[in-house]
Amino acid sequence: MSMVVWVMMGIALWHFAVFVPDRFYGGIIGAFCAAIAGSAIFGWVVSGFSIPGQADTTLTSAFIAVPGTLLALGFSWWYGNRSETEHRPEVL
């Protein structure tokens, strides 16, 4: 159940990614994948490489996902921005 909560939190926070210029690696969908991966991996690591079940899922489980999501989104944006600057496509 914790995994559901982490991913849900990751997806929730990803919704706010539309407020920053779309320079995420892979665009908004890339950001989506990053948010899910970040929330899930961070939650899993912080929980001692385990996924707590329904009985052990608490409010804290939801907040655990926040830093992971933000870190992943930040990294995706930084990496995407760098790639875009280096390989800016020719327009017209």
Next chain:
Amino acid sequence: MTSRKRNLSIIALMLVLLAGSFYVILTKPTVLGLDLRGGVELVYEGRPTPQVPTVTAQAIDDAIETIRKRTDALGVSEPEIQRAGQNQISIGLPDVDNADRAIEQVGTTAQLQFYDWEENIRGQGPDAPFAGKTALYDAVEVAAKEKPTATETDLPPDGASEEIEQRFDGDKKQIQEYYDRRNDSHSGRYYLFDSDKELITGPDSTCEELLSDYEGVKGPKRKQSEIPKDSKCREELAAIPVGKGDTGTTTPESSAAPKSGPPAGSEVLEVPRGIVVIEADRAENQPADVHNYYVIEDDSELSGGDIKNPEQNTDQRTNEPIVTMEFTDKGRKAFATVTKRLAQRGSEIIVPPGTDRQQTLQRFAITLDDQIVSLATIDYRENPEGIDGRTGAQINGIGNLTDTQDLAESLRIGALPIELKLVSQTQVSASLGQQALDQGLLAGGVGLALTLLFLILFYRVLGVVAAITLIIYAIFLFALVKLIPITLTLPGIAGMILTLAVAADANIVIFERIKEEARAGSSIPAAISNGYQKALRTIIDANVVTIGTAFILFTLATSGVKGFAFTMGVGTIVSLFTAVLATSAILGSMSRTRLIGSRFALGVGKDDQEGPRWHLDFVGKSKWFFSGSGMILVVGALAIAGLGLNFGIDFESGTRVKTPIAQNANVDEVRDALAPLGYEDAKIQQVDEPELGDNVFQISTPTLDEKEVTELRTALDEEFGVERAEFSVNSIGPTFGAQVARTALIAVIASLLLISIYMALRFEAKFVVPVLIAIAHDILITGGVYALVGREVTTSTVAALLTILGYSLYDTIIVFDRIRENVPRMPRATFSQIVNRSMSEVLTRSLATSASTLMPIGALLFFGGETLQDFAFALLVGVASGAYSSIFIAAPLVTLWKEREPVYVRRRKIVLEENGGVVPPFASGVLGEDGDGAVPAPRKPQRRAPVPAAATPAPAAPAPPSGDGNGASSSAAERKAERARNRARKKHGRN
């Protein structure tokens, strides 16, 4: 064939089908499921035996065959016996109100075994059973230390076969060991005892099965030091918190989830394969709760398969009901061999003079499902060569006449090839079933009436056509339900009501297209023809996915959801048929009549012009919609984390009893009555079930076996008066819950795969991901709302979630279909402008569809009774979220992603340059209105003056267009539009 002839032919066909449908409806009975007519549903899980070490499909089929014979013997009409999942069997017994007898008759293994008693006895000796309060523990403890021994007597009467001799190179010991194992009737068995040496649960074949009741129990884990050193399953026990020792008690707030594990000092003992603990035969007047046990080596000489013609008879001397039987040739040989051996062994015993000869007589035991039913002696003086078995054998001391008849019947039909464990038991009283049927029909009627009313008010004459086709649809569907026949269950009724919305939506999609054509200035016949053609592809795309999802659900899901999926799949196919054929024929026939001769009749205003009806900058405002969704999901995630999902007994396992009681009582009084049985913590609610009476109680407890259910009913009956026929039970074991969850997950994954493949093939790969994100959005929001309001998650909820998945996709496909259509028609527009226009065009349809879908769902919610209400609540949230996400999440996402493509980056740059650095929300023109490569329908002379064409691609303008032109009415404009379209296609193709 002219269109008029075609339409008349279709109408004639419809009339014939209607006549046929009425005939079927009037003559064929409706097959009602157990939930609507009352009865017993049992779900068994197959377990391996030494003879059948793997539960194969063949073993399950053989077991089903045996069960079918048994239900026939029970006199049950129309039993529903089917395989459920890989290793489960679902048995529906309509109109049966005695669950105990049904379970006894259907699921009992009926393993009859014959043992050489003196040879196989272990423990305290042949006449000294383990007795007392801890009899079972003592017997199991001794049995756990025993080991089977292989001897010459393990060989069959004719000796070892050649094949076995060769296999073991004539090694006598190995051959004996082989046959010793082959004679075993059981694999190893695990028992869980508490520190007082009382059985908590078992026997089971594995540690996992034994301790599965404690899955999900909260609390600190037990220490290794709290587990006795001889205990088996140490790792599994260590993972379970220490508790009070019950198999789970309920909290008032939650479902029947166990809250405590086995107490400290509990231990697991394993009786190895080859050794078995059996219950001693019962003495006269022996109290029911006193049990004695023997430990024997499991060397069965012959079994139930070696007997024939078992019959219930009467003992001439005692008038006691008995079962007599004969032996097969193989059985007779085995019987003769064992009795000869017993006689010889008896004769060889030397006893001191004066000793009772009886002490030298050897015995063989007949056991039925590990209980001794007969212990017969072989007198070596009367039968020095044993008994050849020609006279057969008899079993006495079985009990009353019914028990004896049942045993004879079980033996006649034969033993089950595998062991069956009851994992779910549902008993629905006939009154409760009738109430559910009434509620379902009322909800269906109200849902249909509301949908018809809405369509007529919104679409006027077209609405009347839709109403007629919807009624035709309902008649066809009901006739099909009777003809196939489809067993009508409560979820099935929900599926039918929901397909009403699908059928209505097909009409809505057609009507919106017709209205668009009419607004564009087409004549009424042309508007109908063109609108119909354009809508058809969209309808087929959307419905194919719904049918696919229904098929996956039907294939994978558990029985309750299966009924829903089947009716939904059949309903969608019928709705396609009626929408595609009936609507087309009726509209085609009416198109030149006065009835539909005006724009007003179509619901098109006098001054309505072509172009989108809405002028909202959907993509520009999407940030705020995203924020809204993000906030809802944050709240949902916190709710699921903090409050948790309230999983019902379908997932958590447990027993739920619903019963009316004769005397007035409150919850506390009922609790007091159940306290002596240990159910003082059970969740007890007084529920409103008018069909059952004024005092109806629902009691949720940990999973109870049939004996415990009987005790509970007896306790209630003695205190308040309970009618057996009105007593409903739903009992779910932990493995069944796990199976439900697993199949639901597989169904979701399979559905998503199907959706992805279809979308990628019909649209483009980039459209798939936003669709999946929109679906995840809807399902997560529904989950969050469930956590927030604390509603119980049941199998109905799973069906609802899967329906939401289908609906969300259906809605998104309608939007994406329009985007796909507009892309080639707007060759200079940015993707956001294309999406804005597309969404403006389909928003009315989306709102109309949502309204027409929410009406039957609302009817289910208000009139559908408890089960349908759960279902409707999930649908209500999901459908609302699905309609929202299609427009405000999926489409803007596609925009954000597609706008990164070089072609749209270029277009955006041009538009920005042309508009002073601003991208207007709407482009000012589109190519020919028949665009997207669709073959334009022949246009009849226009009834109104054509609007000057503006079909060439126009530069984007900053303001929303006042009209996108009409490219269909003049041939010059058409030619011009065609040239522009070709240019655009070439350019688009290059990009």
